[in-house]
Amino acid sequence: MNTENLLECLHVKQIVGPLPLHIQSIQQDSRKVEDGSMFVCIKGYTVDGHHFIKDAIDRGATIIVAEEKPDMDLPNTTLVIVPNTTKALAHLANRFYSYPSIDMDIIGVTGTNGKTSVSTLINKLLENSGRKTALAGTNGITINGGVKHTDNTTCDVLGNQKLLKEAEDLGVEDVVMEVSSHGLAQGRVWGIDFNIAIFTNLTQDHLDYHQSMEQYGYIKGLLFAQLGNDATKRKYAILNKDDAWSKIYENMSPAEVLTYGISEEADFQAKQIQYFEDKTLFTLQSPEGNYPVETRLLGEFNVYNVLAALSTLFVKGIQVSAAVNLLKSINPIEGRMEKVKHNAPLKVFIDYAHTPDAIRSSITSVSTFKRNRLIYVAGTGGDRDKEKRPLMAKEASTADIVILTINDLRNEDATSILEDMEQGMQHENYGMIAERKEAIEHAVEISEPGDILIIAGKGKEHYQITGNTKHPHSDETVVTECLNRKYNK
Incomplete structure (x- = not known):
C-alpha cells in the first residue's frame, strides 16, 4: 500500500528519515515482520513492543511506528512518532484493509x-436462513463454515481487520463477534463499525485485570457507546432487561434499544418455561405476537441466550415465526452444557462454567431431571481473578459431591489455588485434586448408575497451560475413556 496514503489517517508528531513508497504489511509482533513491513510498537499489558525494534529491523521492517525515539540507530528504516501507538494501529489496520x-x-x-453460546447461536440461525456469515470468538474463527483457531476470545486489532477483509472478499453479509472486556480495554475492536451490540449479563470475573465491578461494567459499556451516531445505518443495542447494567448501557448508547428477559417485562420475554432432560419449552412474547418455542438447549441460561438470538434476527428483518422454526434444528453449543455421548448408565455434561454465576446456572439446568447424585468437577485458573475462587466453590457446593481442580495452572502454585477455592465450600463432601485428568478420573470412578456428572471450567478447549506452555488436553476425551473403562468392561 502507498505509505503516504496510509499515514494520512494518523496524527503524526514527527517523521525521521525518508518514507518508502510502499509497505507490504503491518505487524505488531516483531517475529512476523518481513521485508517491507511496518512495525508498530505497542505497549501491552506485559510486553512493550518498543523493546523489539532492533528485532523488527533485522527482519526487514522499513517503517517503525513508535511513541518515542529509541536510543539506537535505525539503519535504512524510517521512524514515525505518534502520541498513542495503540490507537494508531487501529487506524492503520482499518485503512490498510480498506475499512x-x-x-x-x-x-x-x-x-x-453466554458470549460464545449467543454468538454461535446467532451465526447458525443466520446461516440456516440462507445468509453468508462469519463467526469469531472463543472457539475460533468460522467463515462460511471453514474453521481455524485463535488464542483469544477477541483477536488483536490487526487480526480483526484481516478477518473482516477476508470475510468481505468471500461475500460474507454478517459477521458475529464475541467481544471480551480485555478486547474492549485494549482497543482490539477500535475502528470496527458495529451495527448490533448485544449484552448478556455482568457477574464477577476478570477483577485481577479490571480491579472493580464498576470498572469492569464500564469497559463492557464501551461496545454500546461505540455504536456511535452514524445516521446512514440503523443500529441496535440488544440488552438483557433482567440485568441492572442494561439501564446504564441504554444511557451510554445512541442506538435503538431492544430488550429481552424472563423476570422483567421486555420486548422479547419468555413465559411458562418448562425444563426437560432433552429440551426446553416456553412461550415467547414478542413484538410480532406470542409463539410456542421448543429448543434442544437446556436450562434457564439458555433461555436467555435464545431470547438474545431471536431479538437479533428480528432486528435483522427475519420474522419471529421463521426464527422460531429455525431454532428447532439447532443442536446444543459445543462445550456449553454439552451432553457427552456414551453408553454408561449416567448423564455426563461438559461445560465452560468458570464464574460463580455460570456454575450456579449449570447446576440449576439439571435440577429438574436430577434423580440421584450430582457430581461436580469445578476448575479455576492460575494467575487469574483470585477473589472469585471461593465464590465458585460456594456455588458448586449445591452439588452432592464436589471435586475442586485446576483448569490452567500457568505460573501459580497449585496448592494455593485449591486452598482459595476450598474457603468457599459449604459442606464436607468434596475433594481437591490439582491434576485435572486425575480429577476427572476420580469423578468417574466414584460415580454410580443414575448420577449426573458435570465437568466444568474448560468446555471444548483442547489444551491446558502450565507455565507459558500449552499441552494437549480434552475433558471430553478424558471422561469418555474413563467411562469406557468403568462401564464397558
Missing part, C-alpha cells in the same frame, strides 16, 4: 457469561 466492516453487518456480543 472492511462498512459494507457488512457486524454483530458484537459482550457480557460475562
Whole structure:
C-alpha cells in the first residue's frame, strides 16, 4: 500500500528519515515482520513492543511506528512518532484493509457469561436462513463454515481487520463477534463499525485485570457507546432487561434499544418455561405476537441466550415465526452444557462454567431431571481473578459431591489455588485434586448408575497451560475413556 496514503489517517508528531513508497504489511509482533513491513510498537499489558525494534529491523521492517525515539540507530528504516501507538494501529489496520466492516453487518456480543453460546447461536440461525456469515470468538474463527483457531476470545486489532477483509472478499453479509472486556480495554475492536451490540449479563470475573465491578461494567459499556451516531445505518443495542447494567448501557448508547428477559417485562420475554432432560419449552412474547418455542438447549441460561438470538434476527428483518422454526434444528453449543455421548448408565455434561454465576446456572439446568447424585468437577485458573475462587466453590457446593481442580495452572502454585477455592465450600463432601485428568478420573470412578456428572471450567478447549506452555488436553476425551473403562468392561 502507498505509505503516504496510509499515514494520512494518523496524527503524526514527527517523521525521521525518508518514507518508502510502499509497505507490504503491518505487524505488531516483531517475529512476523518481513521485508517491507511496518512495525508498530505497542505497549501491552506485559510486553512493550518498543523493546523489539532492533528485532523488527533485522527482519526487514522499513517503517517503525513508535511513541518515542529509541536510543539506537535505525539503519535504512524510517521512524514515525505518534502520541498513542495503540490507537494508531487501529487506524492503520482499518485503512490498510480498506475499512472492511462498512459494507457488512457486524454483530458484537459482550457480557460475562453466554458470549460464545449467543454468538454461535446467532451465526447458525443466520446461516440456516440462507445468509453468508462469519463467526469469531472463543472457539475460533468460522467463515462460511471453514474453521481455524485463535488464542483469544477477541483477536488483536490487526487480526480483526484481516478477518473482516477476508470475510468481505468471500461475500460474507454478517459477521458475529464475541467481544471480551480485555478486547474492549485494549482497543482490539477500535475502528470496527458495529451495527448490533448485544449484552448478556455482568457477574464477577476478570477483577485481577479490571480491579472493580464498576470498572469492569464500564469497559463492557464501551461496545454500546461505540455504536456511535452514524445516521446512514440503523443500529441496535440488544440488552438483557433482567440485568441492572442494561439501564446504564441504554444511557451510554445512541442506538435503538431492544430488550429481552424472563423476570422483567421486555420486548422479547419468555413465559411458562418448562425444563426437560432433552429440551426446553416456553412461550415467547414478542413484538410480532406470542409463539410456542421448543429448543434442544437446556436450562434457564439458555433461555436467555435464545431470547438474545431471536431479538437479533428480528432486528435483522427475519420474522419471529421463521426464527422460531429455525431454532428447532439447532443442536446444543459445543462445550456449553454439552451432553457427552456414551453408553454408561449416567448423564455426563461438559461445560465452560468458570464464574460463580455460570456454575450456579449449570447446576440449576439439571435440577429438574436430577434423580440421584450430582457430581461436580469445578476448575479455576492460575494467575487469574483470585477473589472469585471461593465464590465458585460456594456455588458448586449445591452439588452432592464436589471435586475442586485446576483448569490452567500457568505460573501459580497449585496448592494455593485449591486452598482459595476450598474457603468457599459449604459442606464436607468434596475433594481437591490439582491434576485435572486425575480429577476427572476420580469423578468417574466414584460415580454410580443414575448420577449426573458435570465437568466444568474448560468446555471444548483442547489444551491446558502450565507455565507459558500449552499441552494437549480434552475433558471430553478424558471422561469418555474413563467411562469406557468403568462401564464397558
